[in-house]
Amino acid sequence: MNSFTEENYLKAIYKLAANGQEEVSTNALAEKLGTKPASVTDMLKKLSVKKLINYKRYQGVSLTASGKKIAIQIIRKHRLWELFLVKKLDFGWDEVHEIAEQLEHIESDELINKLEKFLDYPRYDPHGDPIPDNKGRFPAERSSLLSEAKGELFIMTGVVDHGPAFLQYLDKLGLGLGDEIKVKERNPYDESLKISINKKQSAFISHQVAQNILVSIE
Amino acid sequence: MNSFTEENYLKAIYKLAANGQEEVSTNALAEKLGTKPASVTDMLKKLSVKKLINYKRYQGVSLTASGKKIAIQIIRKHRLWELFLVKKLDFGWDEVHEIAEQLEHIESDELINKLEKFLDYPRYDPHGDPIPDNKGRFPAERSSLLSEAKGELFIMTGVVDHGPAFLQYLDKLGLGLGDEIKVKERNPYDESLKISINKKQSAFISHQVAQNILVSIE
DNA sequence: ATTAAATTTTAGACAAATCTAAAAATATAT
DNA sequence: ATATATTTTTAGATTTGTCTAAAATTTAAT
Numbered sequence: 210m211n212s213f214t215e216e217n218y219l220k221a222i223y224k225l226a227a228n229g230q231e232e233v234s235t236n237a238l239a240e241k242l243g244t245k246p247a248s249v250t251d252m253l254k255k256l257s258v259k260k261l262i263n264y265k266r267y268q269g270v271s272l273t274a275s276g277k278k279i280a281i282q283i284i285r286k287h288r289l290w291e292l293f294l295v296k297k298l299d300f301g302w303d304e305v306h307e308i309a310e311q312l313e314h315i316e317s318d319e320l321i322n323k324l325e326k327f328l329d330y331p332r333y334d335p336h337g338d339p340i341p342d343n344k345g346r347f348p349a350e351r352s353s354l355l356s357e358a359k360g361e362l363f364i365m366t367g368v369v370d371h372g373p374a375f376l377q378y379l380d381k382l383g384l385g386l387g388d389e390i391k392v393k394e395r396n397p398y399d400e401s402l403k404i405s406i407n408k409k410q411s412a413f414i415s416h417q418v419a420q421n422i423l424v425s426i427e
Numbered sequence: 428m429n430s431f432t433e434e435n436y437l438k439a440i441y442k443l444a445a446n447g448q449e450e451v452s453t454n455a456l457a458e459k460l461g462t463k464p465a466s467v468t469d470m471l472k473k474l475s476v477k478k479l480i481n482y483k484r485y486q487g488v489s490l491t492a493s494g495k496k497i498a499i500q501i502i503r504k505h506r507l508w509e510l511f512l513v514k515k516l517d518f519g520w521d522e523v524h525e526i527a528e529q530l531e532h533i534e535s536d537e538l539i540n541k542l543e544k545f546l547d548y549p550r551y552d553p554h555g556d557p558i559p560d561n562k563g564r565f566p567a568e569r570s571s572l573l574s575e576a577k578g579e580l581f582i583m584t585g586v587v588d589h590g591p592a593f594l595q596y597l598d599k600l601g602l603g604l605g606d607e608i609k610v611k612e613r614n615p616y617d618e619s620l621k622i623s624i625n626k627k628q629s630a631f632i633s634h635q636v637a638q639n640i641l642v643s644i645e
Numbered sequence: 646a647t648t649a650a651a652t653t654t655t656a657g658a659c660a661a662a663t664c665t666a667a668a669a670a671t672a673t674a675t
Numbered sequence: 676a677t678a679t680a681t682t683t684t685t686a687g688a689t690t691t692g693t694c695t696a697a698a699a700t701t702t703a704a705t
Contacts, residue, residue: 214692235653248693250654255691298541308535309684315529323516355675430663453683468684473661485670485683625666 211259213314216283217242218252219261222272223280232269281345286321287313288334290384293324295335302335302385303376318343321361335424336376337386353426356400356419363424370421379422382412390424431479431532434501435460439480440446440490441498441570450487499563504539505531506552511542513553520553520603521594536561555585555604555641571644574618574637579610581642588639597640602628608642 211219221241225233235253239246240403253281257264260274272280289340290312294300300308322343325331332348334340340345352366365388379385384406393411394403429437437497439459443451452469459462476483479494490498508530515566518526540561548568551560557565570584583606586593597603602624611629612621618634632640 212691236651244655244692245694247655247695251692294538298538298545300537300541304537308533311533312530313531315526316435317526317529318520319522320512320516320526323518327516399476430661454681462662463664464683465685469662517672 211261211279214252215256215259216279216314218249218256218274219276219280221285222262222270223277226271227346235271238270238350239417249355255337267284276346281341283313284344285341285345286315288340289321289324289328289331290340291334291336292328292331292340296328299378301315303373303380305335306371330348330403333367335384335386336371337365352423352427354420354425355390355392355402356416358424363390363392364388365390365422368421375418375421378418382406382414383410383414384422390422429479429497432470433474433477433479434497434532436467437490437494437498440480441495441502442486444489450489452487456488464603470532491493496563497561498576501531503559503561503563504533506556506558507539507542507546507549509552509554510546510549511557514546519594519598521591521598522578522636524589525555551585551604553604555583569643570637570641573608573610573620573640573642576642576644581608582606583608583640584643585641586639587641592637593636600624600632601628602630602640608640 215223220232221238225237225241227274235246235249238249243250251266253262253270254406256276260273261279262270264270287309290309291305294305294308294387307396313408325343329384332340337352339350341347354369355363355365363388365384367386368379370376384390389407391408392402395406396402400419402414402416404414405411437455439452443459446503451547453467458466460467470487471480471482474494478491479491479497480488482488484608491610505527508527512526513520532533532623533607543561550558552563555570557568559565572587573581573583583604585604588594602608607625609623609626611623612619614620618637620627620632620634620637622632623629
């Protein structure tokens, strides 16, 4: 039994630890959660008592095994719900984040396992993010940044930026998960790319955009 | 923007007012919500300031038009989610209440309208309760208690008792929504009934059970 | 190696929702 | 109609998660 707030802290710690350093700072957490460092300190004490995090004052924080388990479970729920919203309810991939932020806190293991079955045991969510199974295991990574990938023929497998502005821009380009991307020109000056999508339309994309697109490594 | 707690108070007031008197008492609310009368009084003051209820101290409480609208919207969400759980995720009708109690507070009109469409605009939930449309209108009532219905051939349309024990008992009898019930004997002494279900198996049911079964009035 | 800057924690306060115990108002009973 | 019982409200306290302002600690800079 953990509150929504506690769950959000665990998720935030997990995500900050995932991309980068082991120890997460109070300020980084406050930033991520839209709260103040003083509030974070209070909550860290609470989570520490519950043995969900390793915390020594002034020394940053990391998840314990049980804290990590909870964080991954929340991510699992978030991603399954996002896929449900897109696949079954016909939401756009740019519209589902906020709703999934609420749904991820619904408490019922049976619910999430049945939802997973209903969705046919998917491995990736609508943004290409991997969905952990009910033991907390992630499917193998399978992608690299389009901006860094060697070669010229790829399948788009995910996005880094999950914001609506970026996703809507991709929609406008006609570019989505599963599409074939062929790199036709690389412009060394600004690292922009000319690509063709599914052997059909071509498009110019900036380095910034290419840095936010994940493609299969084959 | 109302808290889960506020929504639960509005729902409880709506339900208590529905079966019975107009004005709902503080004690009745405390009973229904599993809380203390003193807490109820505090919340009533708050809801009154928000103009969601009509409240004069010591005089009981009733919903305003906007309070009623919110209460019906929550009931709509609860029933649509229950149907989703039973129809799509394969839960039993005795298992869905608690989960729907959580899901009913997810805030997104678009979500609930898309869910309604996905379920093909259903009019009744897994217990036969009517589902209000997005304007808050209920489908017409269509049922009476089996214990009181005149005639001998009926279609089961709903239940009064929603508890798992009762629902599981009906499951054991092989009796569910849509089934045909033919009353073969009425025992005047204890008002128990001998019925046949779908022209097949017959069963004896007590007056107490018959009082909790709703059937079509034709 | 001190000082300055940044980060983090503590102290004290607040709003939401609850509680217990006591007081006030209403309803009931003889 | 007055006393008794019931219901409801008030008063004051508690818990959760937040805040601001000030103090403590760590990091960075000269």
